[in-house]
Structure formats: structure tokens, C-alpha cells
Amino acid sequence: MIEARDLGRVFGATRALDDISFRMEKGRVLCLLGHNGAGKSTLVSILATVLPPTNGTARIAGFDVVRQARDVRRHIGLTGQFAAVDESLTGRANLLLVARLLGAGKKEAAARAEQLLDMFALTEAADRTARTYSGGMRRRLDLASSFVGRPQVLFLDEPTTGLDPVSRNALWDLVRTMVGAGTTVLLTTQYLEEAEQLADRVMVLARGRCVADGSVAQLKEQLGGSTVRATLADPGATAAALTALRTAGLDPSPGEPAGTVTAAVEGSIGLAAAVRAFDSAGVGITGISLSEPTLDDVYLALAEQRTGVPVPS
Ligand SMILES: Nc1ncnc2c1ncn2[C@@H]1O[C@H](COP(=O)(O)OP(=O)(O)O)[C@@H](O)[C@H]1O
Ligand SMILES: [Mg+2]
Structure with missing residues (x-):
């Protein structure tokens, strides 16, 4: 559905995008993850025919983004970080306008607008001007607008930047609904949790440059295993707990706060081994948990690999 080959873009002396290649199957979610200035919007703009590449080629649904830009535009929807809604129009009027622009008749446009207002939880606010909408509502209206033409490919450029957690969760659910309907989604984000949720x-x-490419699970693997953390029933039993875990072949250390111990393990098997070790050593625990590395850790590890210095978060 999306195919990019050696795609690059230069702005003066800045190489905003450096020979990116990838293929994307239908109905999937690809997440472009990166800090400000990484080149995410540049890549999205090229794929959405808004910006010509300096080098390389890209196809959407088989159409070349430069030579067949009009065909590409019939298949895509684009939502940016800054909502493209008309503030002076009501929510419903915004959707009607887009539907009419896409060539729908009056009845058809009205039906589609109604359907989308419902889907994006905007029915109650449908007759208020968009100026009165909250950030989350505006983003939903923008997303609804990009969905009017039932696009096969949806580009979402930082769709949840600046949204509160509730609005962000609502938007994630909408993206899942769209993907469930067969839409291919390319989403950019600075939020690692967002990639974990959707990609x-x-x-x-x-x-x-692309510095890592894979599933979230694969990326996490590059960081090694998980961490098990146990809270001891008796904080004075730390030494006994450490000995018990060492006997089980782990390499534990005392944790923070006092009375907890941690050890690197290989997933849930390691968790079970730790529980057995405490049990057979007679060390009582009040809690034990397994935490997997987050995508944030992955990003930092990759950035450190590249530059050799820790990146401030
Ligand atoms: N129109 C432009 N003119 C000059 N430089 C640009 C332009 N658009 C983007 N850039 C530069 O290209 C790089 C990538 O930008 P961008 O794709 O917007 O990154 P992101 O979306 O990941 O924040 C940045 O260094 C940015 O300053
Ligand atoms: Mg951007």
C-alpha cells in the first residue's frame, strides 16, 4: 500500500530526510517515532504529495507520488499537528464542505457527515462553530474530515501532540476503529507509549535517517530482558533475599526503597524462578512485579549508540 525507495529531501544545507526505504502492507499501522526535527513531517509530506522529494521514489496504492499525485490524493487522508478545520463553520458544516469538495451529492454528503459526527463523538457539538471546540474535539473533527473520502491510507502527523490523556485515549480508539475498517495508517509521534499502543x-x-525498524517487541529485545522487583515482608531480610536469588542463578541488587530487591531476568520464566527461590529460602515477600523495558529506553539506547553521549530527555 505504501512503498518508498531511497527517499530523500534536502532543504538548503539541511538533509531533512536521508534515503529512507520501506514497504507497508494494507491494514497495518506504521509508526514513525522521533524527536522534533527528525524528519517525520518531511516524510509524511512527500508521501502525501504535499512536498516533492529531492531524490528517490514513492508509491501509494501503486501510484507514484510525483507523477501521479492526483491519483494518490484520491486514496489518502492527511491530518496534521495543526488542525485544518474552518473555525467559523460548525462541525457539521466542516464535514459537509469536505464531502461536497470530494464530489458527494447533497444527500450523500449529509449522510456521511452524520455518520462521522456519530463515529467521532461530535453529534452533540455538531451545530456549534469549531471555534468553540476543545483541543480534543478539534482534533477529532480534523480526523473526521480526513476520513470523509474513506481513504485507503491515512497519514496522521503527531495526531495527539498537546492532547490531554483522555482525548489521547479516545483518539487511539478511533485509530483502532479505522484500522479495523481496513485503513492503512502511517502515524508520526514523539510519544513512545503511542507507538506501543498502536503500531x-x-x-x-x-x-x-532510520536508526531502527521493527516491531515494538523486537525493539525492546535490543535492550535485553526485563526486570523483576520484589518487596520483602521483612525489610531486614535483604541479605537473605539476595542470596536466594543468587542461588537461582540471578544477579540481584538491593532496590529503592529499602526492603526491595531487583534482578534482570528473561521474561516471565525469570519471574517464576525468583518466586521459587524466595519460597525455598523461606524469604517472605509482599509483592513481586515484572517490568519490561519501554520504547523510551529503546530510543535512548539507540541515540546513545549513535552519538556516544546520553541524550537529555
Ligand atoms: N520548509 C523547510 N525549510 C527548511 N528546512 C526545513 C523545512 N521543513 C523542514 N525543515 C528541516 O528539516 C528537518 C526535519 O524537519 P521535520 O520533517 O519537520 O521534522 P519532524 O516532523 O520530525 O519534527 C529539520 O531540521 C527542519 O528544520
Ligand atoms: Mg513534524
Whole structure:
């Protein structure tokens, strides 16, 4: 559905995008993850025919983004970080306008607008001007507008930046609904949790280059295992707890706060081994948990690999 080959873009002396290649199957979610200036919007703009590439080629649904831009536009929807809604129009009028622009008749446009207002939880606010909408409502209206033409491919450029957690969760659910309907989604984000929530595949961009590409699970694997953390019933039993875990072949250390111990493990098997070790050593625990590395850790590890210095978060 999306195919990019050696795609690059230069702005003066800045290489915003440096020879990116990838293929994306239908109905999948690709997440472009990167900090400000990584090249995410540049890549989305090229794929959405808004910006010509300096080098390389890209196809959407088989159409070339430069030579067949009009065909590409019939298949895509685009939502930016800054909502493209008309503030002076009501929510319903915004959707009607887009539907009419896309060539729908009056009745058809009205039906589609109604359907989308319902789907995006805007029915109650349908007759208020968009100026009165909250940030989350505006973003939903923008998303609804990009969905009017039932696009096969949807580009979402930082769709939840600046949204509160509730609005963000609502938007994630909408994206899942769209994907469930067969839409292919390319989403950019600076939020690692967002990639974890939505992506089938993540490409990490840094300075216009792809520095990692894979599933969230694969990226996490690059960091090694998980961490088990146990809270001891008796904080004075720390030494005994450490000995018990060492006997089980783990390499534990005392944790913070006092009375907890941690150890790197290989997933849930390691968790079970730790529980057995405490049990057979007679060390009582009041809690034990397994935490997997987050995508944030992955990004930092990759950035450190590249530059050799820790990146401030
Ligand atoms: N129109 C432009 N003119 C000059 N430089 C640009 C332009 N658009 C983007 N850039 C530069 O290209 C790089 C990538 O930008 P961008 O794709 O917007 O990153 P992101 O969306 O990941 O924040 C940045 O260094 C940015 O300053
Ligand atoms: Mg951007």
C-alpha cells in the first residue's frame, strides 16, 4: 500500500530526510517515532504529495507520488499537528464542505457527515462553530474530515501532540476503529507509549535517517530482558533475599526503597524462578512485579549508540 525507495529531501544545507526505504502492507499501522526535527513531517509530506522529494521514489496504492499525485490524493487522508478545520463553520458544516469538495451529492454528503459526527463523538457539538471546540474535539473533527473520502491510507502527523490523556485515549480508539475498517495508517509521534499502543511496526527516525525498524517487541529485545522487583515482608531480610536469588542463578541488587530487591531476568520464566527461590529460602515477600523495558529506553539506547553521549530527555 505504501512503498518508498531511497527517499530523500534536502532543504538548503539541511538533509531533512536521508534515503529512507520501506514497504507497508494494507491494514497495518506504521509508526514513525522521533524527536522534533527528525524528519517525520518531511516524510509524511512527500508521501502525501504535499512536498516533492529531492531524490528517490514513492508509491501509494501503486501510484507514484510525483507523477501521479492526483491519483494518490484520491486514496489518502492527511491530518496534521495543526488542525485544518474552518473555525467559523460548525462541525457539521466542516464535514459537509469536505464531502461536497470530494464530489458527494447533497444527500450523500449529509449522510456521511452524520455518520462521522456519530463515529467521532461530535453529534452533540455538531451545530456549534469549531471555534468553540476543545483541543480534543478539534482534533477529532480534523480526523473526521480526513476520513470523509474513506481513504485507503491515512497519514496522521503527531495526531495527539498537546492532547490531554483522555482525548489521547479516545483518539487511539478511533485509530483502532479505522484500522479495523481496513485503513492503512502511517502515524508520526514523539510519544513512545503511542507507538506501543498502536503500531504493528515502528521506524525510529533521527536526523532524517532510520536508526531502527521493527516491531515494538523486537525493539525492546535490543535492550535485553526485563526486570523483576520484589518487596520483602521483612525489610531486614535483604541479605537473605539476595542470596536466594543468587542461588537461582540471578544477579540481584538491593532496590529503592529499602526492603526491595531487583534482578534482570528473561521474561516471565525469570519471574517464576525468583518466586521459587524466595519460597525455598523461606524469604517472605509482599509483592513481586515484572517490568519490561519501554520504547523510551529503546530510543535512548539507540541515540546513545549513535552519538556516544546520553541524550537529555
Ligand atoms: N520548509 C523547510 N525549510 C527548511 N528546512 C526545513 C523545512 N521543513 C523542514 N525543515 C528541516 O528539516 C528537518 C526535519 O524537519 P521535520 O520533517 O519537520 O521534522 P519532524 O516532523 O520530525 O519534527 C529539520 O531540521 C527542519 O528544520
Ligand atoms: Mg513534524
